Amino acid sequence: MEQITISLPDGSQRSYDQGATTGDVAASIGSRLAKAAVAGVVNGAEWDLGRPLPNGASVSIVTADSDDGRHVLRHSTAHVMAQAVTQLFPGAKFSIGPAIEDGFYYDFDLPDGRTFNEGDLQTIEARMRELMKADQPFVRAEVPAAEALTLFADQPYKLEIIERVSGGAADGSDVAEIQAGDTISVYRNTPEFFDLCKGPHVPSTGRLGHFKLMKVAGAYWRGNEKGPMLQRIYGTAWESKAALEEHLHRLEEAEKRDHRKLAVELDLLSFPHELGGGLAVWHPKGAIVRKLMEDYSRERHENGGYQFVFTPHLANANLFHTSGHLEWYAEGMYPPMEMDNGTYYMKPMNCPMHCLIYRSRQRSYRELPLRLYELGTVYRYERAGTLHGLMRIRGFTQDDSHIFCTEEQAPEEIASLLDFVLSVLRAFGFDDFEAMLSTRDPDKSVGTDEGWEAATIALEQALVRHGLPYTVDQGGAAFYGPKIDIKVRDAIGRKWQLSTIQYDFNLKERFELEYVGADNARHRPIMLHRALFGSVERFFGVLLEHYAGAFPTWMAPLQARVLPVAEAHQQYAHAVEARLRNEGFRVDVVEASDQLGKRIRAAKLDKIPYVLVVGDNDVSANTLGVNPRGGDVERDVPLDMFVANLRAEVDQQLAVS
RNA sequence: GCCGGGUUAGCUCAGAUGGCAGAGCACUUCACUUGUAAUGAAGAUGUCGCGAGUUCGAUUCUCGCACCCGGCUCCA
Numbered sequence: 001m002e003q004i005t006i007s008l009p010d011g012s013q014r015s016y017d018q019g020a021t022t023g024d025v026a027a028s029i030g031s032r033l034a035k036a037a038v039a040g041v042v043n044g045a046e047w048d049l050g051r052p053l054p055n056g057a058s059v060s061i062v063t064a065d066s067d068d069g070r071h072v073l074r075h076s077t078a079h080v081m082a083q084a085v086t087q088l089f090p091g092a093k094f095s096i097g098p099a100i101e102d103g104f105y106y107d108f109d110l111p112d113g114r115t116f117n118e119g120d121l122q123t124i125e126a127r128m129r130e131l132m133k134a135d136q137p138f139v140r141a142e143v144p145a146a147e148a149l150t151l152f153a154d155q156p157y158k159l160e161i162i163e164r165v166s167g168g169a170a171d172g173s174d175v176a177e178i179q180a181g182d183t184i185s186v187y188r189n190t191p192e193f194f195d196l197c198k199g200p201h202v203p204s205t206g207r208l209g210h211f212k213l214m215k216v217a218g219a220y221w222r223g224n225e226k227g228p229m230l231q232r233i234y235g236t237a238w239e240s241k242a243a244l245e246e247h248l249h250r251l252e253e254a255e256k257r258d259h260r261k262l263a264v265e266l267d268l269l270s271f272p273h274e275l276g277g278g279l280a281v282w283h284p285k286g287a288i289v290r291k292l293m294e295d296y297s298r299e300r301h302e303n304g305g306y307q308f309v310f311t312p313h314l315a316n317a318n319l320f321h322t323s324g325h326l327e328w329y330a331e332g333m334y335p336p337m338e339m340d341n342g343t344y345y346m347k348p349m350n351c352p353m354h355c356l357i358y359r360s361r362q363r364s365y366r367e368l369p370l371r372l373y374e375l376g377t378v379y380r381y382e383r384a385g386t387l388h389g390l391m392r393i394r395g396f397t398q399d400d401s402h403i404f405c406t407e408e409q410a411p412e413e414i415a416s417l418l419d420f421v422l423s424v425l426r427a428f429g430f431d432d433f434e435a436m437l438s439t440r441d442p443d444k445s446v447g448t449d450e451g452w453e454a455a456t457i458a459l460e461q462a463l464v465r466h467g468l469p470y471t472v473d474q475g476g477a478a479f480y481g482p483k484i485d486i487k488v489r490d491a492i493g494r495k496w497q498l499s500t501i502q503y504d505f506n507l508k509e510r511f512e513l514e515y516v517g518a519d520n521a522r523h524r525p526i527m528l529h530r531a532l533f534g535s536v537e538r539f540f541g542v543l544l545e546h547y548a549g550a551f552p553t554w555m556a557p558l559q560a561r562v563l564p565v566a567e568a569h570q571q572y573a574h575a576v577e578a579r580l581r582n583e584g585f586r587v588d589v590v591e592a593s594d595q596l597g598k599r600i601r602a603a604k605l606d607k608i609p610y611v612l613v614v615g616d617n618d619v620s621a622n623t624l625g626v627n628p629r630g631g632d633v634e635r636d637v638p639l640d641m642f643v644a645n646l647r648a649e650v651d652q653q654l655a656v657s
Numbered sequence: 658g659c660c661g662g663g664u665u666a667g668c669u670c671a672g673a674u675g676g677c678a679g680a681g682c683a684c685u686u687c688a689c690u691u692g693u694a695a696u697g698a699a700g701a702u703g704u705c706g707c708g709a710g711u712u713c714g715a716u717u718c719u720c721g722c723a724c725c726c727g728g729c730u731c732c733a
Contacts, residue, residue: 115660117662118661118662214727215727215728216660216661216727217660217729218659218660219660219730225659225729231661232660232729234728260726265668271725273706276723277724324733325733331731332731332733349733380732383659383730383731383732384658384724385660386731388726478733479733480733506733565693592690593690594691595691596690597691597692597694598694598696600695601693602695613692615691615692617692618692633692635692
């Protein structure tokens, strides 16, 4: 029999009988690997374990615990779910079922507009487990596209997909005429159940099983809001029971950190029904944290060469005609208010007003870069279904800067801007950053080719100079200019997009911004938008989740609470309070009406950094029992020493990096 | 805006076929005077989200609305 030769990732070569599969390779390398193998990569493309290998192929094995392997088993689990649904709900149409981060989903269209409910999920899950127990093979077949149309005749969504993926548009982006010779791959589990799919899949359903169906949701077919709405079932799937449990545990942890929950528990802010959706009121404890954030931001901007401005919340419609917002962004704005001298709108952005400040008088190159800064509150009409705590809100405050500079200054300005942004984010406890560079969408952009190119290069060079890891979102820029978005990773690994640095080729033209150069001629400045927190409210929400409510001492609503052991120690407790307050710390006393243990517990639940217990010994020695958040109790600490340590801790937290 | 699920005391949540609405915590009072995460007793607490309809009677059923939750879409 003829032999085929395979190169393995370690560079070695092996020979196999004709017809050998990726699975045989895995088995020959080691049984442990064979057990964990779910797919292969052959000549750079994904490959099923059961597919015969071409001669001379270069093969690597994908194991279930790798990212690629999880992707395969999640997608296979989605197929099993589709099979279960078609069995349980005859007549169900199914559309797509991809693997996603942590899991998978599949979209269905049930007969007679039936929808899934929670109970259905359990039924489906049970059926899926039966199908997995049956250990059905995933059998790949290549069929001519025309034949596939017959095979999926009663699956309209599949037909549409076949029409799109055949004819060479492999990513399915375009509808193409089906040509003779186009083939479609199909994976079959049983004579009755098969699904359109490019693969690969695990060899058989018995390899699956560590999964859980999570939720039902509506989802538009092909993401088109005007199109039909399908029923989507989300699930999570993992290579082992331990990995699944760990994932579910992570979700629980994330839920405990939910800023909306913590905001209530810690009495920080609320969203009263009477106020309307997406609008918050800040309670004293939330307000003090916010004030500290804003004060810190102001201080840094003051030191960073920014000039502070204030602008109103309302503006005449003319302003937004000039800026173009009414033409481009009207659906994001609140309805107009007719007043005696014209039509007014709540401002959705601060930029136009900052442009007005810029052009309030003639500008010289000598005053550039001009950096305007405002904590500017804007109002945007967010659709009702999109509101989400502080993360998506209808009135919010941007820490908004607009920087006007010359073209020559721009690269340096952007580089130092990036420094500034990262330095401030570090002060708030983030140190894991990544960036995204969004470039021009040629179909939807203003400005010149040269302008876009220079701007994109300036942004990219700043990123490179920083050594900041970044991805490029090709064509992802807004029409008015390229941008850098900064994402941070929080304490439990979630990514949040916060800061943004954007060029604006639009407003400087619309407002005809100018400066007089050294050559005594008029020039257009470069205009940059920059938000650092993004929205103060959202940033607060992210911080709240990042710290799980335990704000670092410098920004904790209360930094210490003094608890007298008994009434006899009350006077001393108040003396300690007065001392700390004089030193500029936020502190209170809870007198001895409740048991000490109960008062300590309450303070701990409030996540106060230091609980200070004072009793007989302390009164005579001027000391404290110090119970730090997340640390061990220390008795008989001299008050002076505690004050010094507290000061040092706060200073250290705010040390600029 | 769309699909699905919700809204009961300050909080977390029970509850009834349509017949005076419950618990724990929190709160108030009293007793206890406490040394590092829940002392005991007593008490008060509700337009059962809002508005219509059906009904002898609606917190419960129906409809509309508001708000919330999970997605989708959107976020120049």
